Amino acid sequence: MKKAHKKSDKQAAEFFQEGLEVVYRHPIFGKLARAAHICRDEGRAYPKDGLCIVASAGYVYCNPHSKAAAEKWARAIAHALLHLGLAHFKEKARQQDWNVVCDCAVENFLSDLKFGRPLDEFRVAPPIKDEDVLYERLEFMSPDEKWEYSHFGTAGSEEDMMFSSKQEFRWYHKKNDWPALFAEGLQEAVWNAVSAASDAVHPRRLNSKYERAAEWFINSYPLLGAIAAQFHIIADPQICIREQISIAAVMPAMLEIYINPAAKLDDGEVKFVMAHEFLHAALRHGERRAWRDPYLWNVACDFVINRWLTEMGVGERPEGLLYDEQFNGLNVEAVYDIIVTDLRTYRKLATLRGVGLGDILGAPNDRKADTDLDEFYRRSLSQGLYYHREQGRGYLPSGLVEEIRALSAPPILWDVELARWFDSYFAPLTKKRTYARLSRRQSTTPDIPRPNWSSREEALDGRTFGVLLDTSGSMERPLLAAALGAIASYAASRDVPAARVVFCDAAAYDMGYMRPEDIAGTVKVRGRGGTVLQPGIHLLDEADDFPKEAPLLIITDGQCDKIVLHGREHAYLMPIGANLPFAPKGKVFRLK
Incomplete structure (x- = not known):
């Protein structure tokens, strides 16, 4: 019995x-539905013996226990949305009579449209010409006459229009103009019908403001035209809900x-938003992030692009x-270095996707043909x-041109x-000719002494x-080997x-002085991570045979304690993706 009940609930949810x-x-109805908040769960003010109630704030509360067919759900939800689109939420002295009038008007519209299936298939709403006229007439009708116009709502025995005390429903801080959304939907439906009758091109291509914006980039903005021609614009509310895209x-x-x-x-905002996303992709911001915090890097990119x-x-x-004007003239890396010093403020900012979410989707380098994509x-x-410059199509910031x-x-x-x-610490040694050690490359004229090239010992x-x-x-062995190999080859070439x-x-x-090429053979990786580096710093600072001006190279994976260097020039060699638990003062080189 319990399994049958679960199966019934699942089927009801599928119908909805x-x-x-x-x-x-x-x-x-598409634009109205996407702007409204349609919910089907417990704890809401849904009708007990009906399908749904619509609130003036833009909420549609649906009965989670109803097992109505999909066609009836479509009719009921469209009915609720039309109350918003036709601006039916007006304060009246007899609110119940006004609800009856509005239900009749909506049912007339849906019947003419042949949309969905009526909730009561044995009754048809009488035609009305003017809601206000019928509202005045209802006051003087007998109960039998009034019944002819009643019970065409979606809430059963209750009223299906509810004035909400909540703040007006907003999406991204914008107040919804329900009649304007309804008018846009009507215009699109008429355009689609005319286009289909005349065998015109696909209506979505010309009527969608997103496709019109893409066409504008292709035809009128050469800088991003080639990129716009290859991108696919997806305006799907279900995907946006799933991916939390505001x-x-x-x-x-x-x-x-x-x-x-x-x-x-x-239209203007669509162009701006599309150009914003085009530049994210084209400038390879996802790949350039490297070891940085993904969200803060996205915020820095947004400041620069905007x-x-x-x-x-x-x-x-x-x-x-x-x-923010304070970031004028700075590149993304410089902006990132600034915002990481104030995480309390910048963690609260919203990208185009939302607060705490980056609008660059997909992991870097998640495509096999990534080289082709870069190209x-x-x-x-x-x-x-x-x-763009040849045709004189407008101003381009110098920072963008440089990138x-x-x-x-x-x-x-x-x-x-x-x-x-x-190289900044070890200038190439100048060699001189000397007869102290003769050159051996004299097989043709061994009787003629020739000088050899040598460096002065004191220069070393x-x-x-x-x-x-x-x-x-x-520490990973392959990265360690690559680092030590680079150090050895450099030291040999620079004497x-x-x-x-x-x-x-x-x-x-302390391993003492070692030839750079011998270091790799001596290293033994051991332990379980969590390194203490500060004793090594003290050891070198206190060593009498180690020059105070000699530079120091620290090779670590970042899993270490905070270190303090007393004025010594230094740099860090780390794997890409690793981070230090403190702000480094020396340069950081990333192993790949």
């Missing part, structure tokens, strides 16, 4: 969902932009989007920049950056650096004879 989908798909989001790997229709953006688009005059910036975005932006050009240049590898850092004094190496179990090495785990182990 099918009816709701019919309403969503209909051009007249306004919009982008999935660069799938070339898709998701826009929530309930956000009610006008400033650019405002300066460029692309569409109109929706109210409430991130914008597509790089080529599209480069060519778009060229055509587009930087995309065309290959990124600098971590070992190259590390070599540049070392103090030519060293320190290596503080995390040898805990959390660094030895490095002072300290291994750190639960304690510091």
Whole structure:
């Protein structure tokens, strides 16, 4: 018996969902349904012997126990939405009579439209021409005459219109204009009917403001035209609810932009939002995040992009989007470095997706053909920049132009950056000819002494650096090998004879001076993570045979305590994705 009851409840929920989908798909009711809040659960003011009640604030409370068919659910929900669209919520002296009049007017409309199935299939609402006239007549009708106009609502024996004391329902801080939404739906339905009769192109392509905005980019804005031509715009409320998208989001790997229709953006705001998401994808913000906090990185990107688009005059910036004059002239990385110093403030800000959610969907590098995708975005932006300037299509901020050009240049590898850092401390040694040791390369003229090239021994004094190496179990062997190999090859090419090495785990182990190429063979990774590095710092600071001006390279995975360096030049070599538990003062190189 219990299983049969569960099966019945599941079937009732399926019928409700099918009816709701019919309403969503209909051009007249779709906009109203997406803007309203339709709920079917316990704890709501649903009618006990009916299907639904509509509140003036835009809520539709549905009976979770009703087992009505999908066609009846579609009819009932559309009935409730029409009360909002036809502006039926008016204060009247006889509110019950006014509800009766409104029910008749709505049923006449739905019957003419042949939408859904009537709740009472054996009765038809009498035609009325004017609601106010019928309202005045009802006062003087007998009970039998009044019954002809009664019981056409969706709440059974109750009134299906409820004045709510709640604040007006808003989506993204915008008040809903229900009659305007209804008028837009009617206009779209008429356009669809005319287009179908004339065998015109697909109506959604021309009538959708999202597709019109995409066409505008393709035809009138060369910078983003090629990208707009490849992206698919999805305005599906169900996807937006599932992904918690308040306004919009982008999935660069799938070339898709998701826009929530309930956000009610006008044409100018749609252009701004689409350009915002295009730039997120094209500038590869998801991939550039690297080790940074995903949400705060998204916030930093939004500040920069919104400033650019405002300066460029692309569409109109929706109210409430991130914008701050203090970040003018800064790139995304610089903005990120600022906002991480005030997490209490910036954690509360909302992206286009919502508070605490980034509007860049999908993990970085989650596409097999990621190289092809990078090439597509790089080529599209480069060519778009060229055509945009050739045709004089408007102002472009210098920061945006610099980022587009930087995309065309290959990124600098971590070992190259590390070599540049070392170069600032170890200038190349100048070799001189000397007869102290003759050159042996004289097989043709062995009787003629020739000088050899050699470096002065005193030039090698103090030519060293320190290596503080995390040898805990959390360190990955392949990354450790790559780091030590890069250090060894650099030291050999720059005539660094030895490095002072300290291994750190639960304690510091002084390995003394070692040839860089011998370090890798000596390292033994042990322990279970959680390294104490500060004793190694003290050991080097107190060592009499280690120069105070020698630089220090710290190799760790970030699972360590806070360290304090007393004025010594230093840098960190870490795996990509790892973070230090403190703000580093030296440079950080990311191993890949």
